[in-house]
Amino acid sequence: METHFHLVVTFTNISSEMRKIKSYTARSIVDYLEVNGTKFFLEQLKFYKKKHKNDQIYQVWQEGLHPKLIPDEKMLIGTIDFQIITRF
Numbered sequence: 001m002e003t004h005f006h007l008v009v010t011f012t013n014i015s016s017e018m019r020k021i022k023s024y025t026a027r028s029i030v031d032y033l034e035v036n037g038t039k040f041f042l043e044q045l046k047f048y049k050k051k052h053k054n055d056q057i058y059q060v061w062q063e064g065l066h067p068k069l070i071p072d073e074k075m076l077i078g079t080i081d082f083q084i085i086t087r088f
Contacts (some may be wrong), residue, residue, distance in 0.1 A: 004062075008070070008080065018065050026060035 011017040014048035070076045
């Protein structure tokens with residue numbers, strides 16, 4: 001799917017770390033779009049920004065996250081294999 005991605009990570013505080021990842025990547029994406037003159041995409045990011053987000057012009061990432069626990073190595077390998085197989 002082009003509208004989202006899956007990330008396998010381990011963090012003590014996943015909310016805080018994901019906030020950092022989203023902030024960094026959103027800034028990088030917006031900077032890239034501004035430099036490369038892709039006005040259409042910037043307008044889309046501006047249009048779909050949540051109204052209560054007064055501290056930003058664009059919204060790259062959807063709010064929230066949905067972490068899933070991967071309790072052991074067997075499930076980790078199965079999760080990664082499933083994602084690779086279903087992608088191609």
